[in-house]
Amino acid sequence: MKPAIPSGTRDFSPWDVAKRNYIFSVLKETFERYGYQPIETPAMENLETLTGKYGEEGDKLIFRILNSGEFFIDFLDEYINKKYFSNRSRPVSFKESFSNITLDALKKYLNTYNIVLDVKLLSSELTKFVSEKALRYDLTVPFARYVVQHQHEITFPFKRYQMQPVWRADRPQKGRYREFYQCDVDVIGSNSLLNEVELLQMVNEIFGELLPAINFSIKINNRKILKGFAELIGLKDRLEELTNILDKSEKTGVEKTVEELREKNLAGESNIAQVKQYIEKNLTASGSNEKIKYLQELFTGSPDGVQGLQEIDFVLKYAENLNIPVALDMVLARGLNYYTGVICEVKPVAVTLSSSICGGGRYDDLTGIFGLPGVSGVGVSFGIERIIDVMNELNLFNKLSLTVSSSKVLFVNFGPAEEKFCLPLVSTVRSAGINAELYPDHAKIKKQFEYADKKKIPYVAIVGSEEMQSGMITLKEMKTGEQKKMTVEQMIQELKNSL
Amino acid sequence: MKPAIPSGTRDFSPWDVAKRNYIFSVLKETFERYGYQPIETPAMENLETLTGKYGEEGDKLIFRILNSGEFFIDFLDEYINKKYFSNRSRPVSFKESFSNITLDALKKYLNTYNIVLDVKLLSSELTKFVSEKALRYDLTVPFARYVVQHQHEITFPFKRYQMQPVWRADRPQKGRYREFYQCDVDVIGSNSLLNEVELLQMVNEIFGELLPAINFSIKINNRKILKGFAELIGLKDRLEELTNILDKSEKTGVEKTVEELREKNLAGESNIAQVKQYIEKNLTASGSNEKIKYLQELFTGSPDGVQGLQEIDFVLKYAENLNIPVALDMVLARGLNYYTGVICEVKPVAVTLSSSICGGGRYDDLTGIFGLPGVSGVGVSFGIERIIDVMNELNLFNKLSLTVSSSKVLFVNFGPAEEKFCLPLVSTVRSAGINAELYPDHAKIKKQFEYADKKKIPYVAIVGSEEMQSGMITLKEMKTGEQKKMTVEQMIQELKNSL
Numbered sequence: 001m002k003p004a005i006p007s008g009t010r011d012f013s014p015w016d017v018a019k020r021n022y023i024f025s026v027l028k029e030t031f032e033r034y035g036y037q038p039i040e041t042p043a044m045e046n047l048e049t050l051t052g053k054y055g056e057e058g059d060k061l062i063f064r065i066l067n068s069g070e071f072f073i074d075f076l077d078e079y080i081n082k083k084y085f086s087n088r089s090r091p092v093s094f095k096e097s098f099s100n101i102t103l104d105a106l107k108k109y110l111n112t113y114n115i116v117l118d119v120k121l122l123s124s125e126l127t128k129f130v131s132e133k134a135l136r137y138d139l140t141v142p143f144a145r146y147v148v149q150h151q152h153e154i155t156f157p158f159k160r161y162q163m164q165p166v167w168r169a170d171r172p173q174k175g176r177y178r179e180f181y182q183c184d185v186d187v188i189g190s191n192s193l194l195n196e197v198e199l200l201q202m203v204n205e206i207f208g209e210l211l212p213a214i215n216f217s218i219k220i221n222n223r224k225i226l227k228g229f230a231e232l233i234g235l236k237d238r239l240e241e242l243t244n245i246l247d248k249s250e251k252t253g254v255e256k257t258v259e260e261l262r263e264k265n266l267a268g269e270s271n272i273a274q275v276k277q278y279i280e281k282n283l284t285a286s287g288s289n290e291k292i293k294y295l296q297e298l299f300t301g302s303p304d305g306v307q308g309l310q311e312i313d314f315v316l317k318y319a320e321n322l323n324i325p326v327a328l329d330m331v332l333a334r335g336l337n338y339y340t341g342v343i344c345e346v347k348p349v350a351v352t353l354s355s356s357i358c359g360g361g362r363y364d365d366l367t368g369i370f371g372l373p374g375v376s377g378v379g380v381s382f383g384i385e386r387i388i389d390v391m392n393e394l395n396l397f398n399k400l401s402l403t404v405s406s407s408k409v410l411f412v413n414f415g416p417a418e419e420k421f422c423l424p425l426v427s428t429v430r431s432a433g434i435n436a437e438l439y440p441d442h443a444k445i446k447k448q449f450e451y452a453d454k455k456k457i458p459y460v461a462i463v464g465s466e467e468m469q470s471g472m473i474t475l476k477e478m479k480t481g482e483q484k485k486m487t488v489e490q491m492i493q494e495l496k497n498s499l
Numbered sequence: 500m501k502p503a504i505p506s507g508t509r510d511f512s513p514w515d516v517a518k519r520n521y522i523f524s525v526l527k528e529t530f531e532r533y534g535y536q537p538i539e540t541p542a543m544e545n546l547e548t549l550t551g552k553y554g555e556e557g558d559k560l561i562f563r564i565l566n567s568g569e570f571f572i573d574f575l576d577e578y579i580n581k582k583y584f585s586n587r588s589r590p591v592s593f594k595e596s597f598s599n600i601t602l603d604a605l606k607k608y609l610n611t612y613n614i615v616l617d618v619k620l621l622s623s624e625l626t627k628f629v630s631e632k633a634l635r636y637d638l639t640v641p642f643a644r645y646v647v648q649h650q651h652e653i654t655f656p657f658k659r660y661q662m663q664p665v666w667r668a669d670r671p672q673k674g675r676y677r678e679f680y681q682c683d684v685d686v687i688g689s690n691s692l693l694n695e696v697e698l699l700q701m702v703n704e705i706f707g708e709l710l711p712a713i714n715f716s717i718k719i720n721n722r723k724i725l726k727g728f729a730e731l732i733g734l735k736d737r738l739e740e741l742t743n744i745l746d747k748s749e750k751t752g753v754e755k756t757v758e759e760l761r762e763k764n765l766a767g768e769s770n771i772a773q774v775k776q777y778i779e780k781n782l783t784a785s786g787s788n789e790k791i792k793y794l795q796e797l798f799t800g801s802p803d804g805v806q807g808l809q810e811i812d813f814v815l816k817y818a819e820n821l822n823i824p825v826a827l828d829m830v831l832a833r834g835l836n837y838y839t840g841v842i843c844e845v846k847p848v849a850v851t852l853s854s855s856i857c858g859g860g861r862y863d864d865l866t867g868i869f870g871l872p873g874v875s876g877v878g879v880s881f882g883i884e885r886i887i888d889v890m891n892e893l894n895l896f897n898k899l900s901l902t903v904s905s906s907k908v909l910f911v912n913f914g915p916a917e918e919k920f921c922l923p924l925v926s927t928v929r930s931a932g933i934n935a936e937l938y939p940d941h942a943k944i945k946k947q948f949e950y951a952d953k954k955k956i957p958y959v960a961i962v963g964s965e966e967m968q969s970g971m972i973t974l975k976e977m978k979t980g981e982q983k984k985m986t987v988e989q990m991i992q993e994l995k996n997s998l
Binding site for chain 2: 005
């Protein structure tokens, strides 16, 4: 048997863990500096908590967990009972009535009770029956579930962060995994736009720490602006389709976008000029102020548009005061349907990856589905794996003095007497807070040095018969080959100085 | 819909997360001080990686993940094709041949091709078909899989630690969950007993930090001692049964243990005296040395016994030199079949919980099943949830100055002008490394103070029109009610001093 892991999943070796932990710690420290607190939810949720929240496509990508037991015969039995014997009692179940359970036995049983079994219906019922739990698909829905379930313990506005893996039965491809982490930070129970500003402040601080400023851009928009525009051009009922196409317009260009809108009957003689102008303005305007002026004129008759514009204006002004480089992107839509207000997105710049590395927005009624209506929330989510991809491409981990946790010193093991002598010494070194180890086997010295070299242990302590007599340790620096004799106290000082 | 989570799983609120993180950090720091490095493996493994490794009972407790798709009709079609058409071609599949897929249609199809379908066989095949992946059941088997898969990148001896959740379809009860963390630390690729000593040293250091010394005990034994004893009394082939009963003898007492051995035909006239003496010696001996003397006499003719005794003697002597309080427990067995050498267990003392909070041992050939034979490993596993239960009972978290990460200061929000004035001040405070937040809404002051109180934020900064004019901030300490006016620099100093 050749060992392997499921496609779309990954093992993380010590160096991978070090990179990931570094990013987690930057996020965690920033979140906490802004007063956000951590929560964690289970990997598995009840199926009904998740289904219906991510659209039809999303539902298909949820990993379901199989109920235990050899379930088919049991299911068939229960299914038949429920569907065909709900109004009459059955003297004996299918399972009990035949010692040899064949299709003929089943047929005979069904004939006895005059039942016509629909295999297609059975199939879809079976899928439901065999699974009642599923793996977390994102952190937002479990968070909404958490807020409702724990509403009486929570002080609102509730500022929480959550960094946990999610699972999606997506087709695996470069940069897309079936198991990956989401790092979410949300405020729930406050309508104030200050929350949007604060989130942007954190986003800017975090990426400012992780990436050079030229390598990321923060864009914002408002769902209400998109809604206002759709109303204006008579496409109120086709908002989703319109915004999906607009969202890509920066990439595809004005002409192709208009073409696609025409193909889908979203642009006709009456509104084509306005759509073109909207897209062009977004591409060519000198800055957010010019866009706002344009939208102010455009939206005179649209309450949604005006409201959206006011919100964006507030956020942009506050961001400017706080030196957060945020730009209005009038076509930015973000995919998720539950967003209702300001939305934002961070994209990497001047690297291979072009998809977003962070995004979020305001959702006005996410907890409503779980029975707690009228609670507004806003949050952003950071994509760890993509951030790592960008940092790898920019060679940033090497510029950080990031190291794999490793011993600072390896005590060579010459044999039984020496190892006995060394053990308390190693303990003393560790008590001083220095990572240290004694090679466990009486292996050839060459092999032990190779071990230190490969594990990037910078110092080797040599304690042979001579050192045992003198009580002095020979400390060798691996990089220079330099050797010095010293007491254990001197060694601790030397190792501390080199940290 | 009333929100809920699957039974046996838990949400962790900020205070729970703080407790758990504290224990994780003690473990992590100790592991790293001893030169162990972190790895992580995916939550889901291929089903064949896990099945057959945990015994029949264990296999039943593995959570399987459902393949996606409406699978029953597809499965039926494939099943029929594979089983009945492997030697002949079929002109049309069952799925294609009927627009209306009923059991009668299936029957007709089967009749056409002269097929008798066994529903029972179908049922067991179906279980296999619908699931190819499963959730991690422990960390040891994924670690063995990892070592074999990455053997060419690894420098042996490989010292790794791993702290991740595992899932078991066990019946939930107090202290037993369906999702829980394991924290494993192992050395693989070294036969040296120094590894056993080092692990015991870490175990002692970790519990010494987490618990008072009187509240835990470390016991060790050797599977070879148990094997030697079983051989000696003619029960070589019934080692597992024998050790399971011996393992409980401390609780059940000598008489009941002997009774149970008799009931299961494990003790007769020929060996009853020896078994009794063995159990009694374990209960009454004044210390490990007396037990060793007893075993030395007992094992003169048993190579396994002698070998096991030598190993235990080595470990005990080294442990004594290093002041690790370890006691030999001749009946300690540990459940897992893959252990072959020294085993150990930590139990809480003088608290409600009596089950182990840490355990492990040496396994001589765990990677063999994945194609890498002859690699010996040894490791221990820490049970986070049980450690927390014990610490809760002893009220230890309150004695630690453990706090939920929370803001140090809340800026009260009096209105639009004040919030604008405050935002850069909050930024300045945060830049000094102090967790701080501005209340996002223009809520009543009483509500804002209640928020600070409930969130345990120790200071409130009051900036009204007066403070805006003077440039001085009023800082109020929540506990004492004391108020002082100061500049933002003075405030930062004050808050830092109070940390």
